Amino acid sequence: MRTCLAKITPALCCSLLVLAAFSASGSPQTRSAPKKAPPKAAPLPLTLAGMVRVLRETPSAPHRAAIESYAAAHPKEAPYAHLALGIAAYETKDYATTIADLHKAQPHLAAIADYLAYYVAAARVESRDFDGIAEGLRPVYAGEVTSPFAGRGWILQARAMKDNSPADAVKLLRDRYSELPQPDGDVNLADCYLAAGDQPRAAEMYQRVASQYLTGDAAAHAAAALVSLKDSMGAAYPQPSPKVRLHHADRLLETRSLHQARSEYHDLAVELTGLEHDQALVRLGETDFLEAERQRPIPICGSLSWPTRKPTPSGLLIWWNARATSPTMTR
DSSP, rough: OOOHHHHHHHHHHHHHHHHHHHHHHSSSTTTTOOOOOOOOOOOOOOHHHHHHHHHHOOOOOOHHHHHHHHHHHHHGGGHHHHHHHHHHHHTTTTTTHHHHHHHHGGGEEEEEHHHHHHHHHEEETTTTTOTHHEEEETHHSSSSOOOTTTTHHHHHHHHHHHTHHHHHHHHHHHTTGOOTTTTTTHHHHHHHHHTTTHHHHHHHHHHHHHHHSSSHHHHHHHHHHHHHHHHGGGGGGGOOOOOHHHHHHHHHHTTTTHHHHHHHHHHHHOOOOOHHHHHHHHHHHHHHHHHOOOOSSOOOSOOOOSSSSSOHHHHHHHHHHHHEEEEOOOO
């Protein structure tokens, strides 16, 4: 791809220079603003791998047609072409095309049967075609070596069962919990709890996701589900545990969302008691230092002394810990 671009770029530059020269040669009275020629489209690569790369970077009907023509002209590589077309279609949520292309590839690519079976099943689940999903996923679990799609396969099976047998879907995900990829495992377990009518446990799982993941589809899904559960459960809605709330504030601190982290630590320090109160207080002090809102950073080398501005209580605790661990502390 880079080689092709390198070949056409000088020619394109020369063409633009020539156009500019023609424009400059006209008289001042008749000359209009120079117009640039539209850039020439880069020629498609000649290899299947190159064509697939272009299709995935810029999905389009002509790019798909080029791969289909290549498959027709190169029968030995046709299964790989259909595999690529199927995965590319899945990425653009064209599930019917995904299934059709992967079915063409399946008889010829036994070595990656688990890969093909997973994507066919995934496309069917996304299309809400739930019959026989477990049967279709058998190649994922047939090999002597655990397939990288095993955990995601359990999630697909649970999704296929959720509407008609939500309790069985919950049991499946709980039994296979250690194998599930996260956060998808927790989100789907929460969805299954909700479908089974167990709102408190659904809320607990959604809260776990929301505390650990600040961005992404899972975080957005969990946040929306929690809003809905708060409205529907009212006073019965289970409040997040102190551990979950502290973890959420910790994630904000880790991502340097300092203002929001400080607000949450402050609320926790006011509301909690015991060890969790102390943890919130210490982390509030850490946030103060990082945010530099109330005091300058305290030196950790040499004599430790108060900053020029009055510290917060949390700052006092951090200062005392730093002073106590300093090799030059005064006694």
